[in-house]
Amino acid sequence: MGIPRYIALAISGGSMSMLDHLLKHFPQHYRRHSQTIDAIATHQVWHIPDFESAPLDLAGRLVQEDLLLMERSRQGYRLVAASLCFPLRWRLREKLGCPLTQIHAPVPGYSEKLAHPVDSVFNRLKSSHPVWRLNWSIVESPELFFPPENAKPGWETTINCQNAGDKLFLRMERQTLRRLATSGDILFTVRTYVHPLRVLEDNPQMAHNLMETIQQMPLEMQNYKNLLPIQEVLLGYLEYIASFKHL
Template sequence: MKAAETGPAAPFRHTPYDGSKKPFTIGLEPVATEHWFDPDGNLARHLARKAELIASRRDVVFRAEPGTEAAQEETLRLLASHLPATHPDLYGLTGPGLSVTGSTVTVALEADEPALLRASRLVQDDLVLMRKGADGYRIAAASLCFPSSWSLAEKVSRPMSVIHENVPGYAGRMGQTVDRIFDNLRDGQIIGRYNWSIYDDDDLHHPEAKQLTPQVGTVDGSLLAALFVRVERQTLRRLPASGDILFTIKIHQDPLMLLATHPEGRQLAAGLAAQLRAMEPAQLAYKGLTGHRDRLASDLESLAAS
């Protein structure tokens, strides 16, 4: 994990497609407490975009079941304690609130706005509270401004089995393993994983199903010039008082064309091409790459060989 940054965000901060991770696997690993959140040079820009979405589409980006108020408050207090201690260059207590350096954001610790929504205004990550019920863990509350092709309205209050019903390989052993991991997550323990996907724009707010447009890359014949690799950095941490699990999701987006000038661009291109070639039809369909896999992999292989 890399330290917090206040300047422009460096590209390819996290690269799970380089061969170090395998797609469509659980891939959880321990996360040190000081690296729970991963602020970078996009912090102010991402927080501003969150504020826009909360103001204009609050019913789309925030949902909470009755009875989650205490867990929401617990989340806010935990972040208010953690962020200034681990990232003092970016966060500071200001009177009754918490301010974010380099932005206009100051979040009150006492306010009428739901506490989970206030907590989400502090970090680039989306924040999701998972609560166990008769059917397993479900989304009980969430501030989800930057979804990667899923709708909060369709998933809130739904159990994990329903949330992931379209994920290839989740039903059965993978889902059972995830349930055990959630049950066994200890207070103070933080675990994390990465996902990647490909999009033809850099919009952070993507609630619609992922599918590249058929004409993408037809202007100059290069797919790499038209596409972005989108990485989700996800963490899980149990809240000590409520027992709920806080699921965090942070988005990193990089234009694939920057691989051509990146010091490790050839290796990264080769790794991404290899993962694309290894995908089964159901996996390609889930990622919206069925009609573009061969051409994209070929373009990446050409870059890797240059």
């Protein structure tokens, strides 16, 4: 039956051109010797031909971002391949092969309010103009790999205003969308950063903005983001930090 289409697309528009990009722009971090590429910081060496049938795997080993490949279908854009290391409360096997509307089904109001704008962005995206956005969450663990089963029952009962800065974490995702020039498919990348919530103590205005955002957030969205169990403590802690800006 031949090589799967998504693999062929990744070879022509994915990690092979990524190798050239990394070597050109980050020579302090990557070095190539004929058929191998070295990740200098981690002392890892990858034999490039070993990934001929799975170039997205090699790409995922070379960069910090999670990589997800979206292919146009009758149902809209569909997740057909991924190198995923750091999911937050979801599993790849649950989403692989699904269109955007199904992937985002747990998001409150997605099908009614967000599906059409998101589809519009995907359809208008040009290979020469990638786009990016930021997403945030408040989580109870600094672990980057955080599938649903990692959640510990009753964790919210251990959080109070005195320890919230150390026991809660601000998890940020820098997400990009890029249309691949050869295939026309879209590469969705996610770079995840995690900091103790106390990092906001150095920026009272940011704490104030986050407090207002949570206060204005619909309850169903707070529930989706797992904020309801810690809402009172979290808002109290943010209000305390925000008061610093008046000092």
